[in-house]
Amino acid sequence: MERADAARNRARILEAAALLFAERSPQDVTMDDIAKKAGVGRGTLYRRYPDRASIAVALLDEHERDLQERLLRGEPPLGPGAPPAERLAAFYAAMVRLLEDHSHLVLGAEVGRSRFETGAYGFWRAHVRALLSAAGTPDPDALVEILLAPLAPEVYEYQRTVLGLTPEQIAQTLARLTAVLGRSQAERGQE
Amino acid sequence: MERADAARNRARILEAAALLFAERSPQDVTMDDIAKKAGVGRGTLYRRYPDRASIAVALLDEHERDLQERLLRGEPPLGPGAPPAERLAAFYAAMVRLLEDHSHLVLGAEVGRSRFETGAYGFWRAHVRALLSAAGTPDPDALVEILLAPLAPEVYEYQRTVLGLTPEQIAQTLARLTAVLGRSQAERGQE
DNA sequence: CAGATAAGTGGACACTGTGTCCACATCATA
DNA sequence: TATGATGTGGACACAGTGTCCACTTATCTG
Numbered sequence: 019m020e021r022a023d024a025a026r027n028r029a030r031i032l033e034a035a036a037l038l039f040a041e042r043s044p045q046d047v048t049m050d051d052i053a054k055k056a057g058v059g060r061g062t063l064y065r066r067y068p069d070r071a072s073i074a075v076a077l078l079d080e081h082e083r084d085l086q087e088r089l090l091r092g093e094p095p096l097g098p099g100a101p102p103a104e105r106l107a108a109f110y111a112a113m114v115r116l117l118e119d120h121s122h123l124v125l126g127a128e129v130g131r132s133r134f135e136t137g138a139y140g141f142w143r144a145h146v147r148a149l150l151s152a153a154g155t156p157d158p159d160a161l162v163e164i165l166l167a168p169l170a171p172e173v174y175e176y177q178r179t180v181l182g183l184t185p186e187q188i189a190q191t192l193a194r195l196t197a198v199l200g201r202s203q204a205e206r207g208q209e
Numbered sequence: 210m211e212r213a214d215a216a217r218n219r220a221r222i223l224e225a226a227a228l229l230f231a232e233r234s235p236q237d238v239t240m241d242d243i244a245k246k247a248g249v250g251r252g253t254l255y256r257r258y259p260d261r262a263s264i265a266v267a268l269l270d271e272h273e274r275d276l277q278e279r280l281l282r283g284e285p286p287l288g289p290g291a292p293p294a295e296r297l298a299a300f301y302a303a304m305v306r307l308l309e310d311h312s313h314l315v316l317g318a319e320v321g322r323s324r325f326e327t328g329a330y331g332f333w334r335a336h337v338r339a340l341l342s343a344a345g346t347p348d349p350d351a352l353v354e355i356l357l358a359p360l361a362p363e364v365y366e367y368q369r370t371v372l373g374l375t376p377e378q379i380a381q382t383l384a385r386l387t388a389v390l391g392r393s394q395a396e397r398g399q400e
Numbered sequence: 401c402a403g404a405t406a407a408g409t410g411g412a413c414a415c416t417g418t419g420t421c422c423a424c425a426t427c428a429t430a
Numbered sequence: 431t432a433t434g435a436t437g438t439g440g441a442c443a444c445a446g447t448g449t450c451c452a453c454t455t456a457t458c459t460g
Contacts, residue, residue, distance in 0.1 A: 048446060049448085
């Protein structure tokens with residue numbers, strides 16, 4: 019069971035980190051900054067969060083869980099009931115929303131390949147794989163990563179800031195990827 | 210004009226870096242390691258290459274230029290002449306080859322978003338954009354990034370090492386993305 | 401309510417890697 | 431071979447990381 023002071027400090031740390039991540043690029047936030055801002059010693063910080071990424075993951079957690087819930091039990095087309103292609107498009111739209119609202123956190127959380135090792139990524143992976151299977155797409159395993167790759171936070175951020183695309187444009191373009199499912203459905207129809 | 214000792218040291222540095230990058234993960238190669246192995250002082254190293262990435266870029270350069278050449282003036286379907294969808298598939302296959310042969314270098318060169326700022330990336334971008342335009346695909350600018358995203362070295366490496374996919378599987382799956390062009394061509398045919 | 405004990409705290413410390421700086425060496429030119 | 435420009439190397443200052451441990455604080459127990 020967690021002690022009262024420990025709980026208080028956890029809350030402080032998360033709050034301080036959220037503030038710092040919001041005001042500047044996550045790479046420029048040091049563990050020391052977070053400890054200082056939270057009014058907490060280094061040791062206390064490291065006790066729970068061994069690095070920046072784990073803090074960002076903790077902050078993201080609730081938002082991601084919310085989306086996961088809607089994917090599993092929400093209304094169609096995001097939740098069950100709609101055809102796979104539509105659900106995939108809805109998933110993309112929701113992810114764009116998530117990236118847009120919390121891109122700084124996501125960037126802080128996911129440095130390079132570490133992103134593939136988070137629980138959340140595993141969930142997105144399983145979800146998309148299930149949609150591909152439901153659509154009868156061949157070799158879904160190989161396709162999943164490719165369909166998820168454009169959701170890498172660096173890619174999103176680049177499109178937004180450097181290329182100046184709007185979230186709507188990005189979501190709409192991602193929806194075009196559902197053609198990969200669509201065609202294989204059409205092919206099956208011809209058999 | 211470059212002095213003789215300068216040229217000699219540049220060659221030494223590149224050689225040492227290539228060896229080190231090949232034997233362990235690029236993040237674990239420090240600038241100091243490279244300087245030591247090259248038998249060169251820190252200052253000398255930093256004079257030309259301000260960071261690891263720039264060394265990896267230099268090493269990659271020739272391989273990338275080779276592919277660029279083949280894209281511009283090589284035989285179809287990689288070079289000009291073939292239909293856009295086939296050329297895109299050929300491009301994917303060639304990139305898979307490049308990633309396979311030099312993934313360690315690519316990983317060393319491209320840390321997160323810095324990859325978007327290299328000249329080579331700009332070239333891939335322009336090439337794919339041109340293919341999309343030639344196919345009459347609407348809004349090519351937004352689509353380009355999405356089609357290039359699965360070529361991120363982290364994604365490739367993850368598919369190869371963790372998921373155990375073969376280069377052939379990956380290339381083949383990427384080729385399926387050309388469906389995005391294909392369908393829009395079909396739609397145009399119906400007009 | 402004290403005393404015991406486990407859990408948690410904070411900041412000093414050692415360490416590693418970065419990038420700069422400049423006295424000195426080396427090369428190309430006359 | 432003298433000379434200035436160019437290049438060299440390693441010492442240095444610095445920033446960030448992660449560990450460690452003497453101390454504090456909360457919770458449990460009689």
